[in-house]
Amino acid sequence: MRTRLSSLALTVLLGILGLGTVFPFVWMIISAFKSNSEINAADQTFLPKTWTFENFLSIESKFDFLRLFGNSVFLAVTITAIVLYTSALAGFVIAKYQFRGRGMLMGFTVGTMMIPWAVTIIPRYTMFADAGLQDNYLSIIIPAAISGFGIFMMRQNMHAVPDEVLEAARIDGASEVRIFHRIVLPMSTNSIAALAIFQFLWVWDDYLWPYLMISDNANQVLAVGLTTFAGQYGTDYGGLFAASTISVLPVIIVYIIFQRRFVAGVASAAVK
Secondary structure (H helix, E strand, O other): OHHHHHHHHHHHHHHHHHHHHHHHHHHHHHHOOOOHHHHOOOOOOOOOOOOOOHHHHOHHHHOOHHHHHHHHHHHHHHHHHHHHHHHHHHHHHHHHOOOOOHHHHHHHHHHHOOOOHHHHHHHHHHHHHHOOOOOOOHHHHHHHOOOHHHHHHHHHHHOOOOHHHHHHHHHOOOOHHHHHHHHHOHHHHHHHHHHHHHHHHHHHHOOHHHHHHOOOHHHOOHHHHHHHHHHHOOOOHHHHHHHHHHHOHHHHHHHHHHHHHHHHHHHHHHHO
C-alpha cells in the first residue's frame, strides 16, 4: 500500500512539473492565433476569443523568414552530420585501438567539456576574423565540427561492440575503414540517434556565435532573426509567436523521428 501511494505521489509530482514545463510552450502556440489587441489586452484568456491565421500569413512580409529558416536548417543538418561522423570515428579509435597516450587523449577530450564556452569567445572570434572567415558559414561549421561530448558519448558506446566481431571481420580480410562503416556504425545507431538530437538542438538554438560572425542579414540564422524581428516590430507579438512556433517544428520533428533510439541510446550511455 505504501509503495502504491509513493508511486502515485511521484506520478502526480512529475505530472505537475511536466505541465509547468509545457505550459509556456502551449501558451505561445495558442497566442500565435490571437490578434495583437487580444494579446495586449488586460483581460487575458487562455484560448483566443477570435481565432486568426493572419500572424502566420504575414510573417514573410515582415522579415525574410523562409531564408533565415533555410539557413538554420542547412547549418543544423550539416554540423550535425559532421559531428556524428567525427564523434563516431574518434570514439571508435579511442575505444578499440591500443596506442600510447590514449588515456591522456581521452582526458583532454573530457577536459574540453569543462571549459566555459564564454572563455573561448574572444580568442575564437579573433582567430576567425584574422583568417578572413567572418560572414562565412565556415566560421560556424569549423568550431562545431569536433564535439568533446560527442566523442565521449560514442566512446562509451563503442565499448559495447564485441572485439570478437571486429577480429572476425579482420580475419575475413575486411579493412579498418570497411569495419567502421559496415559493422561499427550499424551497431551504434541508438547512440548516434541520441547524439543527433542533442547536436541538432544545440546548433538550432545557437544565437551568440552566429550573431558575432554573420553580419549579412541574408546569411543570418533564424535564432538571431527572431530577436531582430522582436526589436523592429516589438508590438507585433502575434507575429513573433507565430514565427517562434514554426521555428520549433524542426526540433520536434527530429525528436519524433529518433525518439525510440534516443531513449535507448541515452540509457545505454548511462549504463556504461
